[in-house]
Structure formats: C-alpha cells, structure tokens
Amino acid sequence: MASRDALLPNAAIVARHEYADRVRSRPFVASTIILMVLAVGVALAPIALRYLERADPVRIAVVASDGELVAQAVGIVESVLNPTAVGDATVETARGYLVGAMPDRDTAERALDRDDIGGIIVIERLSDRQLAITFRTNDPGNGVRNQLVGFAAEAIGIIDWSRSLPPESQLGAFVTPQYAIEGTTVVSDGGGPVTPQQAASRSLLGVVFVFLLSMTVAIYGMWVATGVAVEKSSRVMELMVSAASPRQMLIGKVVGIGAAGLTQYLAIAVPALIVLAFQDRLAEAILGAAWAEGVTIVGLTPALLAGYGVFFLLGFTLFALLYAAIGAFVSRPDDLQTMSLPLSLVALVGYLPALLVLGGREAPWIIVASYLPPFSPFVMLARVMVGGVGPAGFAVAVAILMCSVVLVAIATIRVYTAGVLLYGQRPSLRAFIAAARQAP
C-alpha cells in the first residue's frame, strides 16, 4: 500500500506535529535558553579573560644594588614580557605585566608574601663581576613566563656587558627585535596559505564543530529513537499506521525532530556566532586597541560554515535514521539506552580520528575514514577545517554520504514498518529480520 502513498503532504504533517510537540515543551525552552546563555558566555570568554588580565596586570619587582642596572633591567623585562605587535609600532602595547624597581629585597619579599607582586627579579653582582639573576615567584609552574624572564635575564647580561665596552663602541638603546612565526606545513585555504593564527583558530573551531556534530547526533538522534519508541509503547502507532505510510511517518519524524534540533541549535549558535563576528569590535570597545589584539577567532569563512552545514544535515539524517530503526526495535523506551550504545560508539569512533586530524595527523586509514560513512561526517569535516582536502575530495565524500543516507533510509523504512507493530517482548533478531523482509 506504501506504493500508492506520495510522501507529501503527510510527511510534512507528521514533521509539523513532531516539531511543534518538541519546541512547545518546557524542557526544550528551558534547555535552549540555558545553552544559549552558555554559548554566548563561551564566545565572550576570551574578551572577559583579557579584561580581567588587563584590569589586574601582574606586577614584577626588580631588585639590584646597581641603580643604573635596575633601570635598564626594568626596561628589558618590561619589553620582553609585554611584546609589541609585529609590524605596527603605532599600536599601544597590551601590558599584562607591570615591571618596577623596589628599593630593597626585604620590601620586595614582604610584597611577594602578601601577593602584591607576582615575582621578584633579584640581580646580584658576584665577585668576578658576573651577574647572578634569580626569579623568585609564587607561580613557578608558569613556564611561558619563566621562559620569557629567562630571555630577559640573557638580555640584561648582554646590556651589562655592553656597558663595559669603550665609550666609542656604545650602542643605542636596547630594543626587543620583532618576531613572527611562519608555518611551512599543510595548512592552506583553497591553495592559498593561512597565517598561524588562522590555522590555530580553525583547528580550535574544528574541535568545536566536530564536538557539536557528535553531540547533535547523540542528543537529537536519541530524540528520534525515543519518539518512535514512545509511539510504539503507547500503541498510538496502531492509529498512525492506518492513517499514514511508514515512509511518510519515518521521514516526517526525522525531518520534524531534526528541525526542532536545528531550531535549538540555531537558537544557541546564532547569538554566539554574532558575538564571534563582532568579537574584534567588542574587544576593541571593551579592552581598547592594545588589549584586543589576538583575542578574536580568525579563519571562519562562509565556505567553512557551509561545509559544516552540509555535514551536519547529512550526518544527522544518517544517524537519525539509524536511531529510528533502534526505536522501532525496542519494546519499551527504557531499553533504548542499552540498544543505542553501539551506535553511540560508532559516533565516538568517528570523533576520535577527527581529533587526530585536528592535531595534525593524517594517516592513510584516516583518509579512508574521511570518505567512509558513518565516520565521514566527523573525519572529513575535520580535514576540511584544517584545509587538508580540496573541493573534489569534499564533493566525493558528500556524494558517498548522500548515497548512504538513501540506502539507510530504504532499509530503515522496512525495519520501522516491521518493528513498530511488534509489541510485547522484544523479538529475536531473526524474527525481526523476517518481519522486515515481509514488510509492505
């Protein structure tokens, strides 16, 4: 009888019903609001952290018996810990550290005990005129700062040595050299290079996108499975199967619940994306130009967003169909957790190689996985994010995924048709397959 039933309008009616049923529920509204606030908070987090950093710069004290050396050391440490923006000397430097001299070591030690300062650089001259520099700090695990102070100590030594040169060989004031990193590895964007900051941003975004995709698949996929299982256990399915074909019901359910998921997804993501889009302006307005530098996420292009959208839709559809089949198989919603575990593991198996890709790995098996459903939504998305694949590879993966969705849909409709009317105890797999083969 299914052959006589066009997909529309019943699939659309079922979809509308499923959509309304979910988005009107209080848990949906409450969770959407909470997640929306969280997402905006996460998007604003870099600015907030920088704001706190700016509002409370770390104070470093320099103590030495030689007054001239103290003045020079303060300048060197200050410039090393607060580097100037590369190529733009006019921009005010963001000052995360305030460096100053203290008259004596006892005063500085008391300040360190009170946590008024973050550290003391003690400069002593030994008997052979060599300098001994000690960095005393309550935060010895801060490796980056320790390293920078180490560089400053080297510079202080050089400056001190230069003071012993003859007057005619005196150099100009010490200025920290400009320093930039140029990556020579894989990252490219349609053939063009991307900056290290863009590469880092896209890798970070890739982690976020792959994580969101796996969460979406697990959460909204379970919505589909639960919807089917509840309909089956409440016996309302008997009324439904006489009014609509299994194909109409299944497609309608996946589309309706998927749309509800997408609504929540957009409600969460759009405000966060708006914050990200205007992050540079927000950072500049709140922090000032000097402190806004480096806060924003760069490298998020419309093409990457579109790619994410494609894998989101196809990946969700594929997994939602599989979850619907599981929902049709179980007799009670309580059985869903156990039955859906293997599918959740499949999603996890896709998630892990995606993380490897985002970490810079690209082994042959990972490349194969990026074309192979159900792993491809995660792995290919990760490869796209780090620029590890061209448009042709992307198109092939999408085409394979689309074919898989169609094949899985055909199989799921049969499973769904057979499963939704098998009540009572859970049927054996053999009985279930037999029923699926006989389904109209």
Next chain:
Amino acid sequence: MDHRSSPRAGASADTIPAMSLEIDRVTKRYGTTLALDRLEFAVPKGEIFGFLGANGAGKTTTMRICLGIINADAGEIRWEGTPAGDLPRRTWGYLPEERGLYPRLTVLDQLVYFASLYGERPEDARREARHWLARFRISDLADRRAEELSKGNQQKVQFVAAILHDPEVLLMDEPFTGLDPVNVGLLREAFVELRDTGRTIVFSTHQMELAESLCESVAIIDRGRLVAGGSVRSLKRAAGRRMVRLTLDDEAGAYWLGTLAGVTVIRSDARHTELELTEGLDPGTLLAQVVARGIQVTHFELADPTLEAIFIDRVGRAPDDAEATLAP
C-alpha cells in the same frame, strides 16, 4: 458453512445485497504459523457486519491486510471491485484493538492531527471533532490532554479519530471492550447512525449478544478459516436446532429440566433458561411436562439458536476462551 462452496458468505438466502468488501482466499503465514488459510467472505455494503472469532483466530490480521499494514501471502481484498492496495487510505476508518493516543496532546489537537493525515482541512476537522465529542458527551474534554482521560473516554476519542474523515468502511477491532453499559449504548447508536448514512461497518467482538443485536450479517472464523458466514437469520435457520426459552416461577431453579428426555440445558441465568430440544420432542409436550409439575411458567418462547450457540457449535468452544495469539 463451507467457505469454498459459498464464496458470497455475506449473502442471505432471500436477498442478495451488493457485496462491496470481498475477502478473497486470503492466506497469511507468520513463520510456521498459518494465521489465515484461504479466508473468504464478503461484506454487504451499508451493513453492520460482525467479524467473530476467538483470540488468535485471525481477525486483526485480516483487518491489517485490508489497511495495507501487512501484506497477504496470497489472495486479495477488494472494496467495490478495487483491490485494497489501490484505494486511498481515507476509504478506511480503523479502530485498533491496541488502544493508544498521544499522552501529552490535547484531545482536539490529536483528532485534528489524525484527520489531517487523511486529507481533512484542520478547520473542518475541528468542527467535526467538536460535533462527535458532543455526541459522545465529552465536549468538556476537548482541551484536556489524553493522559488525563479515563480509559473509556480515551476509547471514545479513538473511535472519533477513526470516523472523523468520513470513511466508507469502518474496521473496528473489539470496539466495545472496556466500555461501561452507557458508553456501549452510545457506541451502538453511533454504529446505527453511520450505517444509516451508508457506511459499512465491520467489527470484531467477543460479545455475541451485542453482535446478534447489531449485525445483519456475520463471519465466524477459527484458526484463520471461515467456519460460518452469512446473514444472522440464515445462519440460525441453517443451524437446524430447536430452542425453547422459558422462565419459571420456581425458587428451586430450572436445573431439573435437563433430566427430561430429549432436553438439553444450553444456558440458565436469572432471566430465563435456554433449552435445546431433540428432533421428535414437541415443544408443547415439554410445556405440558413443566405445568404438570405444578410450576408456574411466566415466559415460554420458541427461539432460534443464539449466535453464541452457533459459534460454540461451529468452533467448539466459547468465543472468549483464551487462546494463544498467533498474529503480532
């Protein structure tokens, strides 16, 4: 009745109405279990038709094949000559034996939803739904969630869901089960009203008295095979049994009637005792024997066998005797 010798099982001997729903040698097997075995009967158009059988006899399977929910292995079902598979879904209205509604949805919303799936416009469905809810005296429940309703009221809502799109054929699987007498009466009235507007109603039931009082024709099936079918009147005539129904003003009861020669007590309850007489025993002789004992007879009636008696006769057990369900 041998279904092979009488393919038009629904036809009575005296009139031959138009046969609109034809179950034509339908066979269905679940694994090694034969659920339907060349089942064949016909339902006259515009009648209330009783589809009778014990649990597992194949009633639900037959209805599901009509609706296209499952496929027959062989045979065909036709409505007015058109194979069921070629008919639009709105031809059928189905009240399943397994009752269920969306628990969190209001009564009116789910009625509109189901009617929409059959192609009804929401505003028309809403108006019709309100009419039928009033008809079943549950107008005040229109905006209540289904989970807040009693089982009886949920059943009435499901019945409304089955008829809201004005189907030509109603397939009702045990529609009276679980209803109190008042609601049974309401549902009976609805059946008659729908029949009078030209709808064909096929319903299964264990309640033989109900079937007897409502149905013009019946089909009795057992283990997937038709064992008797046709108009109720012709079935009773064909039974070849002479029944007497009598009521005695005797506090001692009527158990002793069974000791009389040629008399078998079929049933005895507070209202009357039903007896079957062997051929050759004149009912007048029986009456004389009773009166001769000095017992006052307040009711004496020559009766046809009941549908239940015919069922037991043909199937070998009462319709509500439990039996393993064959079909899913």
